[in-house]
Amino acid sequence: MPRANSPTSYGSVARALHWLTALLILANIPLAFLAENLSRGTDADVARVAATYSLHKTTGIAAFAVALARILWALSQTRPAPLHPERRVETLLAEAVHWSLYAALLIMPVTGWLYHAASAGFAPIWWPFGQSLPFVPKSDDLAAQFRALHGWSSKLLVLSILAHVAGALKHAFIDRDGTLARMVSGRTQAANLPAATYTSLRPASLALLAWAALISATLAFAPATPPQTVTATSATGNWAVTAGTVTFTSKIIGTDVTGTLPGFSATINYDETRKTGTLAVTLPLAGLTMGAVTQQATGPDFLDLAHNPTALFRAGIAEQGGQLVATGTLTLHGRTAPVDLPFTLILDGKQAHVTGQATLDRRDFAIGSAYADETTLAFPVIVTIDLTASRS
Template structure:
């Protein structure tokens, strides 16, 4: 089997890359369509859906690397010339489809990977790749934009594959030439006299520019669901929150996933001189951001936000063995449990920076009662709080 391609035939590596890429793309697409339609009404059904999505994502990542290797190999090799170069319009269309297909083979899996990395993980990617990507922050807006690109790229990929297959069948059944045979078993055919122009790459690039424009530009700065820091709270006490983050981390199918609440308010009365005070935090559960499983997490099986829209943490602030802590009760999903939140506090010129962490057991609040073991959803939920507040001597209502 010859390794190198020639102006009349495809070498072995080029043909192997072609068929392996096709297999991975078809498999990933089928798994994605199948997983989207799976029910999630029971722990067993959720586990099956997670497995299907994990397989879809993992094969998609593999398809990205195989496609990248294929393209890098292709640019180092001569490309077999069309068998009918005099059919200029047909040749231009075929080459445009090829370039659009190359783009889809990279853009579609990469955008899906960026979407996965930018939001709380649902269905982890198997293997050594991990859940994150360098330079990809956790961002609902970025995840939404990447998801839009992923969806549009799927349409481009589907159209390009359909046209590619239709062209191959035309050559095999109507023209009865060796175009398809050159890719199936490396048959040498044609004169090899052809020079590719720049029109096809330019047309394909314009297609992808349109995809990016439609997916990313409109409303990118004001996409709904983008988590924001809580608005400054003018309390009747002496501290006013300026910015902060309230997040939690739980293990799902063995991988850590992190969510956060965008809408919460803290009423703080704290005297630094005595290191004592009171705090009340109200959390709008509907402001939860947990990536692809946000709706499920807000449903009756978990937070049940429709019946219990607000959680409240009321606590006394004090010092125990040199460690500051807020000790009180958390009202969540109709249950009230004692909670202690140890925290550190830095005070500079009337500005306080606080960070704290505590761990809850979801079973104490009846969350995920149908998930009786930790195979799908872990019992422990780590809660992390960070905020900046300024001292205020006035009351604003």
């Protein structure tokens, strides 16, 4: 069997690459739907969902590698001419669908990968090359855009595959010509087809137009997530908070996932000369985000925001061995437990910059009680604060 294409049939390399991509894509799509619909009730369920997403992502990346090889190979090859060039509309549609499939082979894995890199997900790609991408920050807004692009692109991909397979079946069972056979075995019935019938730009333009319309419509209508700027308001006290962020990080199935709190208000009294003071922080939790697991984190199994919408931290500030520490209690998820928050204070005229980190144990607050060990969700939760205050 010749390796290269001829004007009438596909060579062994093109055929092998075609069927390998087909296999990867046709396995990959059901995996995504399976992952979305698996139940998430127990520890083992969540691990299964993560593994299914990881398999989807990994086969997606593999499909991308094969697709790149396939496109590079196709560029170096003659393309077999259609068996019925006189059927102009049919040939145009078949060709447009081929171009659409080539576009999908690039757009699907790239949007999926970008979505993965921008979101605080917990299902890793199974490979040793890291999970982030240069120039792609973790951002809920960006992740939502890539997610919408990936989801809507998959609809055009599925449509193209349906049209493509229907066409192949029509050739095999209605026309009974050699179209399917020349992609399966390289055999061809047509020995003297005119070569180079594929010079028209029309099918490629048609496919390009469909993809451009889909991508622009998705970007125009994609649901924008609410802006992630934290509203830090100051109540009373001799220091007023002007800006700040509170984030928390948990290890979910071995991967660090970071969440952001939507805002807080604080009353701070601090005596710089004695280095003592008091602190009362109210944290409204509605609007908390945690990437792909926001819904689970805020739902009844974890923070249960419907019943516990606010967290409270009350503390006294004192210096302990040269380190400022806010020692107090945190009320979260209806439970109160002691928490120490060591922090660094940098005073610059009327401005103060505060950074600190505390490690909580989720069991102290009965969070995720159904997850008794650390297989799915680790016990420590690292809370990080970074805020700016000014003297009031």
